[in-house]
Amino acid sequence: MDTAFVVALSIGVLSRLIMLNVDKKQYPTQPNVLLTQLVLAFVASALGALVVPALLEKSYTSITFLSLAAEQFRKVRESRRNTLQNLEDIQLVKRGSAFIEEIARTYEVRNYMCIVTSFSTISLYHFMIKEFNISQNSSLLISGVFGLILAIILKKLLKRKSIEDIADVRQVEIKFVDESILQVGDLKGITNVGLESDRQRYLENGIGIEIIPKDNNYINASVLYDAGQRQAIVYNIYSRVGLFRDDNEPAFVPLPRRHPQKQSIMIAYVPIERDVEKVLEAVRSCPILSSSKGRNLSINYKIGEKGSV
Template sequence: MDRAFFTALIVGMFSRIIMINLDQKQHPTQPNILLSQMVLAFVSSSLGALLVPALIKRSYTSITFLSLAAEQFRKVRENRRNVLQNLEDTQLIKRGSAFIEEIARTYETRNYICIVMSYFTIGIYYIALLEFKIDRNMSLIISAALGVILSLIIKKLLTRQSIGDIADVVPVDISFVDNSIMQVGDLKGITNLGLQSDRDRYLKRGVGIEIIPKDKNYINAGILFDAGQRQAIVYNIYSRVGLLRDSNEPAFVPLPRRNPKKESIVIAYIPIEKDVDKVIEAVKSCPILSTSRGKYISLKNYKIGQKGSA
């Protein structure tokens, strides 16, 4: 029992470790957040590993611990949401409520994965041991191997699409028409900048990008048009290449705008280091939020720019 428990515990924690992104631009980031995630993974995996032996001994009241764990994980989600919302005012570029909710939901979901994986591992152990009469050592090896394989499969299944999967990102020029009206690509009217110094900074240091839906697909366009997704894209650029502005310079806040001719999104951005390739890569790596999906479903059979399309 002890070896089976620890095997299931290790597999459960392994399933959480392989889903942690240790990139300093992502979550969890700093050591204290990483430690809290490991503690939660330990608790979750322990619950899953203890559930099967308890059920075998007909201790059905042990199921109540799952409801308590679910309640605690919901509080973890709420806590993560509150922390990120409290930090919004300190950000030069805000994450947006949709991106914050996506992060909080991910924190909660991955704790459940630990429970499922440890439960699956120890369940396979008892099936091999009691049903197929395989010896204990071989049962441990089989259950651990299957647990690890399933963890990798779940990681693959839960990998979210990014903007690069649904859109092409290309550089475009930033210019000013009528003296002060910003134009990005062929879309003008982005904003009105009265100061020559502000316009000069955009012209010298700014990077213009256009995000064009792949395959002229309205479903892809609908994702890009979502306000939360646009804000997540801008924040993703900021988290990777920085932003050359101070908190009292509203003129340099990037404003994603829709280009109705191509059903695309254009952004004028001033990174700390002017590197077009890095900005494009930052846009492509932005995850697609679950709240942005499901837009323009009725137009799935139409193509952008096609005659007769909406």
């Protein structure tokens, strides 16, 4: 087997392994999904590594394999979306359609990254040999290092921002007014908790969370106001610290509510273990969804003020 092909193939698979370190913070990757992703990474990397030698042999029909690969990866995206949607009914806290679409899109895009890195690695290898007459060993070394650097660059480019980049997260008080109306911070009317035992659990184990847009502007606030983004936040908390409730306890379903004056988001959450810092960190680490960005970009005044500044 050609050494250059093996190097390019390895770089492509390695680029996917680098991204898996990020993946498993958002959704499970082991063991079944991990194996699936490695197999897909192998296929994508092999396609990228084969294109250049095929073109050098003037086998232009090989380009059709890339179109077939793109179609296959779109099916992978659809399959992942359907799998997560089928699991929604058994979740104590649902991911939401926006978060599921984000995950499915990520699966597809990162397979393309394998093609790009393996294709670039073997392209540089052949370019250096033919244009600069560099030895094969030196070309392999340089192209391999280039492929690794490219994988790291792509990882940084594909890295999504998280809630901590656009908002400050702090703990606020949970209490009940008018006997059974849940209040988080200075926002009351979150929900009506009828049972005294449920109210007591909120007071003993619950954590009040306020997510405040940074820079006090509507651009950041619009991301938090997006329904899909808010659902992703509560699911992110659930996936990290769990939720102290059963299926038949609707009073403890976390309900993110917008503060109409401050444009902040208020959440009352009852984790399995009452660790405030872990809960706040779970909020901060939630990725910002693509579907929640790009709104209110023309609003150039601060929250609570009228007119432009």
